[in-house]
Amino acid sequence: MWGTTASANPRLSDEERIDWLRLIRSENVGPRTFGTLLRYYGSARSALKALPGLASRGGAKHAARITPREEAERELAAMRSFGVRLVALGEPEYPRSLARIDDAPPLIAVHGNAALLDRPMVAIVGSRNASAAGAKMAGRLARDLGQAGFAIVSGLARGIDAAAHRASLPSGTIAVLAGGLDCIYPPEHADLLESILVDGVALSEMPLGWEPRARDFPRRNRLISGLALGLVVVEAARRSGSLITVRFALEQGREVFAVPGSPLDPRAEGTNGLLKQGATLVTEASDVIAVLEPILGCKIEPPAEEPLPAPEPEILPDTEARTRILALLGPTPVALDDLVRLAETPPAIVRTVLLELELAGRVERHRDGSVSTA
């Protein structure tokens, strides 16, 4: 969360919302870059103005595409007519826990009962090809955690996800979609989503009409773990999407829980593996509540981030610095600190060069903050 902007201006004006939407939908601007730009330039509008210059200094082969104002206006209008609200990071409706992850989406599209996002949440995920016992277990946990006051977050997938949503329909369930809110995957869960929207809520960081691609699912998974205080994995094979969600949860400092299963059942390999690595063993909802209750007690506020000074003309990186830094980059990710040390260049210059290169699509920033060539 980008402190000052949010606290000075708890709700965006329509103008600002359009600017935010333009910026996040522009080429090479992900949630992290969005945050950096906002802190550098103080507002999305100033960042949009600076974007072409930054990208061209970064050596963009072609001018990076900046979303035109009209396109953003159309998206916002389409969302409103679909009954979807676009909530900005820092606004009161933005889920508090999600705001704390360092690649929080600047804008989320919210459909349904947004008030649910104010509740403490537990994510329940697992195999798409769940066993009957696994689905029953997911349902039981979702029901009991729901009755204990937790909203249940999941990904609308087949198997465990669907069982968790269904069992928490009466108490409160939250579906996080990998595509646009009108692009339901799997398609046969259109009815389930409709039931969810009666009292529950669906959300997505993608525009309406966005058909989810394979890589959108892991990206979405960071929101599932990020929304929740804890993540419960019910049945997961050795390499499964659920384990990607676990990795996000651990990076985000969320509690990880796993339901045990027979070592002879391949659907328990992932969960038993998590237990060996220290996940909390869950056989009933009280196992989850016992861990989360003390956390609920203490309100954790996101740290307010100071705005960065905008790059001033006199401290603009020279070509030499840019060349030096680029030479140090390769396909293997390198930490920012190492880069500063190896380039013998002030951190502010290194950060600016990286921002330029990022916007030019020439470097990639990784989840741990390290960078590599794209």
Added chain:
Amino acid sequence: MWGTTASANPRLSDEERIDWLRLIRSENVGPRTFGTLLRYYGSARSALKALPGLASRGGAKHAARITPREEAERELAAMRSFGVRLVALGEPEYPRSLARIDDAPPLIAVHGNAALLDRPMVAIVGSRNASAAGAKMAGRLARDLGQAGFAIVSGLARGIDAAAHRASLPSGTIAVLAGGLDCIYPPEHADLLESILVDGVALSEMPLGWEPRARDFPRRNRLISGLALGLVVVEAARRSGSLITVRFALEQGREVFAVPGSPLDPRAEGTNGLLKQGATLVTEASDVIAVLEPILGCKIEPPAEEPLPAPEPEILPDTEARTRILALLGPTPVALDDLVRLAETPPAIVRTVLLELELAGRVERHRDGSVSTA
């Protein structure tokens, strides 16, 4: 292990073995009392001589039965003709790990390949009404741990025990019986025991002909855990004999392992519960080996216990001390230290009074060393 006796005389003479057998088979003499008596009197023969006096001073209503010499001779002869060796604590054939538990049986009857008792051991136990998956898991672990060089210890019961024995027949398997070595329980496992005795071994602390009573099974369980470096529980209901073995294992400082199962399977309630309490999760033999290998590296010798001075006439407890101590005892177990403090009586006197009362069948000594009225 009662240090000096054992090290001064690594193997008992036939005379001594008869004396040991008479003493341990005498009324009110359990393994702990046997140890105390041996340390007090230096030999089983001296203890046998002192026994009537001690018991009568303890207030025995009738003279406690002391096993006649002829009876012990007959038992020893019967064992020999059955092909069974009676191994005494402190003798080289006595299993090193078992010697370290504080209620180690003074004598064990060993049938079959005694050399196996020199190998590092893992105990595998679990439900009698095991599922097919549970039995398969027990077999797989027993086979793989066997191949890794561990002898497998179990209790010859139906279900998990039988599966563990069968799978470790080629590598080395050890059955610990609750009754005499000729009293097989359950009777239908006579064939299994026969197969075990081809290369493996069976042992018991009970005399030949002893039909096991319900209370002999928990007593036997302490030997299963005591023989092994670690105890693996494969399937166990909430209240089951396996969990009693776990309690012994923890008291004896043994590693405890549990195989996870579905929370919807009542046969996994016990094992999942153990995992919640910190048992090591096992899905394959390497999980056990990883924990036990470092322990194998360091030889742990039992501490040599100093012999206690025999009660001398001048420090014999007077009636007053005996009355004072008896008044402090009730059905609720009390620790020895508390008793010494409350009775305001020297520890040597308290210990002697307790020994007398024990031999008179008036007090009971518990596993943690505390005492109560019988």
